[in-house]
Amino acid sequence: MQVWIGRNGERFGPYADEEIRQWLRDGTCRPEELGWHEGMTDWRPLGELFPDERPAAGSVPPMPPPAPPPFMGVTDIAEPEYAGFWLRFGAWVIDYLILMVPFTIISLSMGLGAAMTKLLSQMESDQTAAISAYAMAVQPITYVLLVIGFVYYAAFESSKWQATPGKMAVGIRVTDTEGKRISVGRAAGRNAIRLVNAFTFLVPMVFYVTAAFTQRKQGVHDLLASTYVLTGRADKAAAPAPRSGTSGSFDA
Template identity: 50%
Template sequence: MEVWIGRQGERHGPYQEEQIKEWLRSGQLSREDLGWYDGLADWQPLSVLFPLEKPTPPPATESIYAPPSPPPQPVSTGLLDYAGFWQRFGAWVIDVIVLTIPSMIAMYALGGMDAYKHLLEQVQAGSDLANALRQYGEATESSQVASLVITFLYYVFFEASKFQATPGKLALRLRVTDLRGQRVSIARAAARNVVRLAGLIFGLIPIICYLAVAWTQRKQGLHDLMASTYVLNGSVREQPPQRSQPGSDHGRFDA
């Protein structure tokens, strides 16, 4: 049986049952730590899951929470399992494709296509390219603003919804959460996407928001860091029952 271990809002594992028992006996795990395995209805204290395993007094030179040798390697924090760079980039690409539809509608409605045709005519006629591009930019300002507003509302609405994800994230089984792995509020979703909106204005969305995911410890982009959010693996419906724990925002599991 494989068991997940939870302490201070973070999940690690899964570990084999015999490993868990050994760490309980050695005192490297606390009986108050939580455990969960497939089929269990809720997270339970390890003292309930393994009632016969009790720690023996450790030597005076050892801490009850000293790392085992070799230390178990957490594959997720979980209650928090962070989504990687390419997963998030793939979700972004899907969302860009989805957003193309309302953006094109706004462009048609606000004269953007006529401006584009006029630009092509000027280029074919050999007109000054810089002047033609300037005129095109002025003619499409309203449609560009509309596209920005649509994009902003799209992300805020979906990320603050009960699905906690845009269609792109849903397709790749990702969700947006706060630092406790919970659903974000509309205000937090809006704050998160202010950075995304700024990136769109300057054309830097992949750089300004996503590259930080590749090297930050918890795979957070700039917009995540600013709004104190995570993007986690697994849709809302796939998550095992979680027990909220006080002070879980920054806790670490050291066993």
């Protein structure tokens, strides 16, 4: 079992439970200091996590030192690595190529081929009318494809993988600001914001450009939906320790 320790407003670890037991016995750690391990919903005193371990007779627990604590191997939790523009661009390209298969099949089944043939035949006589008729003909197709793309992104990013196939391929994932899996509602909101870009007929990457300049490499949709795109696949990412709470909680 791997245990995190809370001390002086910071989190340290994780450490093996045997290390914690030894530190409790020799007085390096105090029973009232807070600990957390995967599966817990809140931080609890180490004395509750290891009730059989107490300082040896005659040992004097040290006063709370400034961080870092005096025992060996202490490391603060590292800042997550945020995915940059080019990783996200690569994921977008892969997802685009994947979606092109169903998009092409659906478009042709909804009459895209006939609309294009009619467009070419009318261009010689009245170009304005031909383009207008083509736009009207493909409008239902456009709406269907937008819905499919929306469902694709929202479903995958709120799934246990936290990523579309394209993001999984390049090794990135979508999280909330605590590094946790996002809900279906937040994924839907995040991707609804992305659809605004599609309706403006701008290059879809324009919402990603801000990722090259913001501190946490967030796109416009990330900023508005309070999400991050982090490096690392969800199935290999460490479970985040809780950051705040009441009654025995530990806020880092």
